[in-house]
Amino acid sequence: MKQLWVEQYRPRKIKEYVFRDEQQERQVQSWVDSKAIPHLLFSGDPGTGKTTLAKLLLHELEVDKGDVLEINASNENSVDVMREKITHFAQTMPFGDFKYVLLDEADYITQNGQAILRGLMESFASTCRFLLTCNYERRVIPAIHSRCQGFHIKSLDQTMFAVRVGEILANEKIEFDMDILDVYVKANYPDLRKCINTCQMNSQTGKLEKPQEGDLTEGNMEITYVAMFQNGDIEKARKYIV
Incomplete structure (x- = not known):
C-alpha cells in the first residue's frame, strides 16, 4: 500500500520542523542542548504539528522507547486510565533519566481525570515528564496549566x-x-x-x-465553528467563517 503523504513528509528532525516563531525555535533548541525538558502543554489548531513536535523532542533527546507511554486521550480519558495506566508506567524505574508520558488531545480528559493527572504530575515529578497536546486550552484545568510550560503553536498563514x-x-x-x-x-x-x-x-x-x-x-466545519465559539475562540471562528 502506498505510504500516506502525512507520514512521508512528516519532519524527522527538529531542523526540518517549520517553526512560526524564532523565540520558540530557540527555546526548543535549548531543551535539546540541555537534554532536559519540563512538563509541557502544546496547544493549537488541529493539524498544526503539536504531536509531531512533541515526538521530535523525544527523538532529539534520544529517549528509549521503553521510557515513553503514548495515550490518545480522545479514546482513553477516564479516571481509571489516569490512575492505573499512568501510575503503573510511571512508578517503574526509567532506562534513562526520566520516563515520559505523551498525552495527545489532553483536552478530552474528563475533569476528574485531569484532577488525578495533576496529582500524578506532582507525585512523579522527580522521575517522569508529561507532554500534553490540546486543541482547546480552556478545557484544561488551571492546576495542570500551572504545572506545565505552555507552548502555543500558531497555524501557518x-x-x-x-x-x-x-x-x-x-x-x-x-x-x-x-x-x-x-x-x-x-x-x-x-x-x-x-x-x-x-x-x-x-x-x-x-x-x-x-x-x-x-x-x-460543511457539517464538520460547522461543528468546528461551534466548538470554537463554545470555548471562547470567537475571533478565530469569525475569521474562518469569513
Missing part, C-alpha cells in the same frame, strides 16, 4: 499552507490546477494534515480532481 500542499503535490508529480487546490485549502485550513490527506485521496489518477461530495463536509 494561508499562503504558506497552500505552498506546503503544492510542494507535496509537485514532489509526487501530481498535476493540479491552482483554483482546485484553492478549494481544498479554503475548506481545510488551518488543518494541514486533513488537507494533505484529502488531496492524496483525490489524486489517485495522477491529477488532483475536484472534491467529491462528502470530501469537504
